[in-house]
Amino acid sequence: MTDKPAWLVAHGPPWTPGMERQVFETGWITVTEQTAIAPTGRPSPYGMVKFKNLAVAVLPIHDDGTVTLVGQHRFPFMAYSWELPEGGAPMGEDPLEGAKRELAEETGLMAAEWREILQAQLSNSVTDERMVGYLATGLSPVAGAEHTADETEAIALVRVPFHEALEAAVAGHLPDMLTVAMLLRGHHMAVKGSLPGALARAMLG
Structure with missing residues (x-):
């Protein structure tokens, strides 16, 4: 930071x-x-x-500049939502470990490289919820992994070009705020030269 x-x-x-x-x-x-x-x-x-958990979000960028998104129904809005992998890490746990767990559980992926890229307060007028976001690169399947999501989660996966996900978020089609913030942060890093050149070029299309 x-x-x-x-x-x-x-x-x-x-x-x-x-x-x-x-x-x-x-x-x-x-x-x-x-x-x-x-x-x-x-x-x-x-x-x-x-909140009893710290929110964690993962921006999983593949070497070809695509990003894996998670789809699920969200109860408060009774609507379907495409989002980045995200969840909660118990207070006192290393949030990076929580992020690794959420990525594996929701997508069946693991990452060779992890980088904290964002901290934020969520709805800070009425809650004390905080989030930490990580960029995950060097992605590969977890050996023999099944998607061991929560028993209440019916999760779908899609892999799309980063720039398409960003455009969808800016257009309001990905309304989850962690997803919007993390995609914008990833774009900022790519434009400002904070990422490897080949990866940034792939992300920006």
């Missing part, structure tokens, strides 16, 4: 947390409510979703 520019500084007072009570809990999230004090000094009831 590059150093922060000088203008990236905090301004004004922060939020002040108040008494917190747990409203709901599952194996994945905890919902809490508290009366916090806003930066303006006003009391403000605040509900927050706390």
